[in-house]
Amino acid sequence: MLNRMAIALFALVGVLISAYMTAYKLGLLGTIACGTGGCETVQNSPWAVFLGLPVPMIGLVGYGLLMVTALLGLQPRFEYDRRVAVVLLAAAVIGAAFSAYLTYLEATVIHAWCRWCIVSAVLAGLILLFSVPELTRLRAGGDDLTDEVS
């Protein structure tokens, strides 16, 4: 259960960062607190849009999904539900892979570092780490669910 608490907490921070960056992207923010100007460069680069969607918005949806699923997974009813484990694992792996790709772009193509993006990448890594125990739940999920129903 502790791992799901950690995932929910990290995902909440991710939601907040993504919301902040989305607000900036939509022109709702005066200035972006970044320090180096790198956030500007990254957010205004062609790579800030993926499949027609602003990257922060994708982050908002991804972290939101992770947070809601982790919170659901904390409820006794869903604690051993295989679907929760599957969604958490899949979202964590996709999120971490996407973050790694974005970090690679910052380092080698855009040549600028956005601090918020780095924090987000670290969060994605931590979420992946804390989602590893879901593998055990996935294997034992069916039996446990039966136990609970009975």
Next chain:
Amino acid sequence: MSAKRRQQKNAQAGAKNMKTFYVLLAVVAVVGIGAIVYSMNRTTAGMATAPVELSMSSADSLLQTARGVTMGSEDAPVRVIVFSDFQCGGCGAWANRIEPNLKAEFIDTGKVHYTRYDFPLVSIHPHAFLAARAARCAEDQDLFWEYHDIMFANQGAWMYSQSAPVDQFTQYATEAGLNAEEFTGCLRSDRHADVVTANALLAEQLGVNSTPTVYVGQRRLGNEWQDYDAVRAVIQAAGGV
């Protein structure tokens, strides 16, 4: 301790942990949302009116960030590059007098590819940086040149303003057909401060020390930029016949 009692104790501890967790989650959410709302209301304070510090690790990264705004065909035989400052009178003369002729005779006919880089001389022109950013905000809505023309046509109305001429810039945005709300959001931020700063750094790296500085191909024009016939002759000599 009996097994039942131990179970009860564990359940109580679990419930307490959950409560602490939810409180922590709520605190993080409230603090985070509060910070975002505060940032959204703090628009004027963050308006970039001067160059920003860039994390440029190499000449390559400068070239990645610096970016001119272009007109004309990529395949044109002659390249013209201009380093310009919206608050400089000479740049106004270039934009109002020379550029329209250049556009009609060479750019629109595919003979010249034209690139304009920002070079705001902030030490003598306090509104030049903001003006350059304003034009970039117009570029976001694909109306850079329209906005550029209005800014230079009205240069005298804002260049001596005591305070940042945000209202005039916004009015010109409306005249140019821009979405005013989107434009204002951009202007009252530090958006594009990095590109404008990088353009100025690029100009300095190239040894440009005045505006307007005009290059026709490799050749840097002297005072002949003031005379359209002279500019035409240089372009024709460079192959733009």
